Amino acid sequence: MIVVNCPHCGPRNSSDLRPCGEVTSRPDPATASLSEWRTYLYMRENPSGWVTEAWYCRSGCRRYFTIERNTATNETRRSEAS
Amino acid sequence: MARHGYTYSAGKLIKHGLTRGDWPRMWRRPEARSSYDVVIVGGGLHGLATAYYLAADHGMTNIAVLDKGYLGGGGSGRNTAIVRSNYLTPEGVAFYDRSLALYNSMTQELNLNVMFSRRGHLTLAHTDSALRTMHWRAEVNKLQGIDSSVIDPQEVKKEAPSLDISADTRYPILGALFHPPGGIVRHDAVVWGYARAADHLGVHMLQETEVLDILCEGGEGPDGKGTGGRVTGVRTNRGDISAPAVVNCTAGWASLISNMAGVPLPITTHPLQAAVTEPCKVFLPTVVVSGSLHVYVSQTDRGELVFGASVDPVGTYRVNGTLEFTEELAGHVLELMPGISKMRLMRQWSGLCDMTPDYSPVMGTTQVDGYFVDVGWGTYGFKAGPVAGETMAETIATGRDADLIAPFTINRFTEGDLVGEKGAAAVGH
């Protein structure tokens, strides 16, 4: 059970939150080509190392925010409200 | 020609027992060559099976299988070893059925007892909708000639007496999908069987050899990688190796390797955990799976219960496991079998799973010439190892995607249709 630092609530057990995966940038749905859109939907960097990811503070403040987490060690740093 | 080395038999056991003579090596520790016709990255079941079928079926023997650790040290050495073919989609069924057929003859083909225990596979339904999905699977299976049917709680009890089938539990057992040909295989033996046979056919297995980069030319990305490029070799911790064909069989690490070739993948890496109890006298005859409770359990011939679950929600490359996994697992197992609360958990571990959005693999050729993928095996790649090896070998030898893997190529994520196994996503193994 890792600890995730919510920028509003402080450190929380990860079971109180929902991981939303690595942060990707959503193209404009009105203009995106299908292949751009699917790249956004499906393709992931999936690095072993530092990654910026989104979390939802489900049992706490109900805010979405981002943190950086090292997927090789599960260390975390810098959390930011979105 | 024999497809394996030194022939094992009961007679040989007696001979070696009497003479106390040494057994021959199952595989060598060869010196690496500077170039191979095919370099396979990943010495798990998939990499080794691919090498074996390339050599045995296509006569290609100048092959190296590279692994950063020991043979089978990835998912192949950590899985709950459940095999079955009762999938939901016709594509899935055809594919896994071929794999089961290969498992059936494997002991004899490889002359190594992989201890395929066809003990029957039960997928429990606790809700009406789960029962409906079971029925859906059973009907698709029957149409494909697969032995699979929905059975009622009394019949479930007959197959696995320790299950609690009373109706007033939180997760009552309303029925199950019963698949008699399913079962478990001694996972390590499969890895060793392919390794031994591949070694015998001339394949080099280079352990403790880590791929650090894939060398490419002509592609649109940096360093000649990416779409339109061509593979020229790999860089490893022990030096460069050139090869016109490089195969990514690295499962949980698949994205890292593929990113080296400039081919992004629709994959996220999540740990899947497993655990064993201390041994007990055998009481559980079948494989029992509950999708809604995320439990997979079977009892080995040594008496331990082997448990699996579903992947961890947090993606990571770290495999040290979590306490929650064991807590939830135990809670759910005891919902199913309240009488075993005094059994003790002895070890937990985890492995990395390369999860795709549609619970189906990514296989075959890619936008980079000579770079092949056999990845996205998620939580179900053990049962598919033999057929994946066979079809990948065909694909590499011919340069064309084999028929059986056509639904699984990477193009489906940009052009076509995802595979429908997600419909039965609740049953991962």
Add this chain to the structure above:
Amino acid sequence: MTHNRLPVRPGEVIDRETSLAFTWNGRPHTGLRGDTIASALAADGVEVFARSMKYKRRRGIMTADHWDPNLSVQVGDEPNVRAGSRRLVAGMEVSAQNVWPSLKFDIGAANQLVGRFLSPGFYYKTFMRPKWLWHHLYQTILRRFAPGGRIHWETSTHGAYDKRYAHPDVLVAGGGPAGMGAAIAAAEAGASVMLVEHEPELGGHLRWGDAEDLTALADLLAAVQSHPGIEVLVDSTVTGRYDHNWIAVMQRSHEVAPERLIKARAGSLVVAPGLIERPYVFAGNDTPGVMLSGAVRRLINLWAVKPGSRAVVLSANPEGDAAIADLEAAGVEIVAALDARVGEDIVEVEGRGRVRRAVLGDGRTVAADLVVLGTGWTAPTSLLNMAGDRPVYDPTAARYFPNQLPDNVLATGGITGNGSTVELVAHGSATGTLAANRALRNRHERRSSTARARSPEGPMPESLQDTRVPLARTPHPECYRSSSHGMVDFSEDVSSKDLFQASGEGFDSIELMKRYTTATMGPSQGKLETVNAAAVLAEARSMDMVDIGTTVWRPPFAPISLGALAGRIFEPIRRSALQDWHEAHGASPLLAGQWVRPDHYGDPVGEARNVRENVGIIDVTPLGKLDLRGPDVAKLLELVYVNRWQKLEIGRVRYGTMVAEDGVVSDDGVTGRLGEDHYLMTTTSSGAGAVWEMLEDYLQTYRPEWNVHVTAVTGGLTSINVAGPRCRDLLLRLVEDVDLSPEAFPYFHVRRGRVAGVSGCIIWRIGFTGELSYELHVPSGHALHVWESLIANGEDLGIRPFGVESQRILRLEKGHYIVGQDTDGLTKAPSAGLGGLVKLDKHDTLGLPELRASYARTDLPVLVAIQTDDPEIVPMEADQIVDGDSNRILGRITSSRMSPTLGRSVCLGQVDPSLAAAGSKVTILLVNGHRVSGTVQEHHAHVDPEGVRQNA
């Protein structure tokens, strides 16, 4: 009787006044309070406790503690109990495991004769032909040999297990002198401390030490006990260290539960587990009577048990030497005291049920019944490995040492080096201070970053430097294997010879060797065998131990029962405000997700018919309900639904379908506009949580400039659907301030008013049943009153409650699909028949690219209504639609029921587009193998496609 019990020992833990009767293999025995099962039996002269797994060799006490591989016994219905550590309780029924027919005479012992053929992995090399025999015979026989005790699943139940959380600043694993020193110092520094000791008493090795040790222990104990900041848990084990110092502690013999799991988030973890003594490999090293020095010292000093009468001792360290002194004090004759430090050795032990002779390194053979080994230590680095450390082998000290630890994990005591008690306590103290400092800094940080916390007083404490003087690494001979082969893994029956063979066959890395031979894979998980296995491999490959590495330690450090891991099983159940009423009125419960709700009240078909004929009421509270307020709600609705919402007028309700970003139909429901900036959205019951989170996601991350507040009101509004031709008559009697006439309140409109005297109700005219119906959303505290008023006032109108099953029938008659049943994980909008609803020219729908793509396709399956040509045949849901007589699949039935209204079966199904046109003939494969024909209908609705009834 207790012929091996010694006179009183100064440190004994037995209560000589209280004797406890128990049975061993059915025969009566007695022990004393404070005895373990093993010490009581040993005192009574029992020498053989078990048979080994493969060769069924007789086994006796070897380490006399929890890790003793030879002391697993069955106690009542509990298998694999560690007789070396389990305290005796009166009335225990103890028996030997893994024996047949008895411990004394075991048929399986014949395996010893064929042992030479059962080399490692022998099963991989045989049982291959004939093929069919494997399945039927070989496997059945192999399974018989499974070791371990018996689980009585028929009669055992999940007992009273329990769990709790804890948040200590410093958690100390191990209550020896180092651990106690650490706990005291950490508490002195102001930290809250949890001190966990595996054994029933604090003290570690001091407990079986000399007078000086016992004095030191008494002082430490007094200091620990007097400190209010230290919570002491004995008979408890730290079983795992997980990420971010999430620590599992198994507390045994707690009054509320046999085992209780404590989950602690510790600021710092101090690992002070001491050392585990390791066996020595030589022929016959598993004969009963071969014991490690710690075992004899524990037996003598803790339980006053004389372990034998004539002993050979092989010592490589001061503890081994101390054993000689203890043995002498206990009246055991020392027939040979061998010093491994000067190369003296033991080569072989003879004897079956008990040691008879020992062959020494110098060739002498001596008669003895006890062989004591003080040959070295294994560092139990398990918890450190779990923290990411890879301990390193030091050939000088002949054991592994910690290498690189994260800041929040600190090691102290024997695991880090050797020292006198004073030095150990000093090292522990310094470690405790450091651990406290780091934990208090962490607490300071948490207090400043946590909104609810009291802000920390004063500045962050300065970070202490690690100035600890490391404990010495006293030289120790590398005693692993004598010149003969012997057991390495006692629970798996793996010998050093087996390991040589495996290495020669190519299993020449420690991990492959482990998996091929199963060494370190038994219940002791390498605690006794890891180092010897590595040493033997190093020898076989002529390599340095340093380069061999070890297998990986994984949790749990000591096995944990499934019951304790499960604890109390929390399964939240949601109940509507009416559920008590339903239960009191014969409702058959249906568990749907977390909700319990009425499936029916005994007669689902009659209940459904009554809705068509009179009036029925159903509790639909589990529908997800979200209160949406703000000027930008309409924009949000446009974003999440596929249809248009900008022009929804106040007082109107609209149906909407949600499509995820990948174009797959994800949820549906109706949303009504209650006021200028106020809407009420409903979702499916199972989708409620996900939709709420999705709305928050879009509002917080995609359109943060929009002003919308979302409040979940599912349970706060009890939802009652009143349906049937006479429902308006009923509501006219109860609704006070709303004009219910069809003109004033038409279909798909919403009003607010008083129902049965309850104000604040929301009433909308919609329904799943296809009948004239109103859905009431009533403040839940008053819902029962409204429901009972409806029942009372509807009596003469023929009112009956109905449940989920009747609703399923009715909605299917009406052709309404259910997301997740009639659609699946890949169903796109056009397949669901959303046709005209979807607006592809909308610019702010997140599924847009996929929606467009799916509408451009002609090959997607289509949801249609189907009727079997034989009206009596009711296909099963998920029956396949096939191509004539072939096995080609062209679709499937997704919903199917006998329609009471039409007196025939009705279905929905997904079919290939070639079969989608009205009038198409389909072939349905029934579960009995018959193929029957059916016809695709023009409308999804089988009943009242024009909507006359619902619009009435």
Add this chain to the structure above:
Amino acid sequence: MPDIEFKSPIAHGPVSAPDGSVSLEDETSTTKVVVRAATGTAAAADLGVPYGQSRLRADGTLVCGTRPGEWTLFAAAGRATEVAASVDTDGFVNVVDVTHGRAMMRVSGPKATAMLAKVCDIDLTDDMAPDGAVFSGSVAKVTCDLLRSDWRGEVSYLISCERSFGNYLFATLADASTEFGAELPTGLDIH
């Protein structure tokens, strides 16, 4: 509608240990009003407590900063309209009465914290959750809002959850209290 009884989802009377170490009472009828107010609004300023903290207003209303930009106001039963009216709704401010939507119970006594430690993973030591602290978390797998609100000189917590979970949560807390001597009312079923 004074004649219509307000029904709590909790079907059981108070539970307590004879020695008073822990007690559990249903307080669902308490008025509960949620206010959402954007920063800069008069309401946000008036309410005055930041997320995580609480204060007792002069009118007897307990104002809790339940989330960033969100407050929950507790008052005696039947005061919802009055409490809602007390909020200045100028700007982007919304007020929702959740009295019917949330079950509420009070746990108090010297063992209250120890009892909660069996079902809630949040650090409840005085530093981390002092009197007046407001927080949310999972209690026996149900998401709850909690308020440490010492009462009559005793440690005490107000716990509220979605109404439909109320009965389950109460029964589960009662069960957790048995370790400290609490006696379960007859018929109390944990599920």
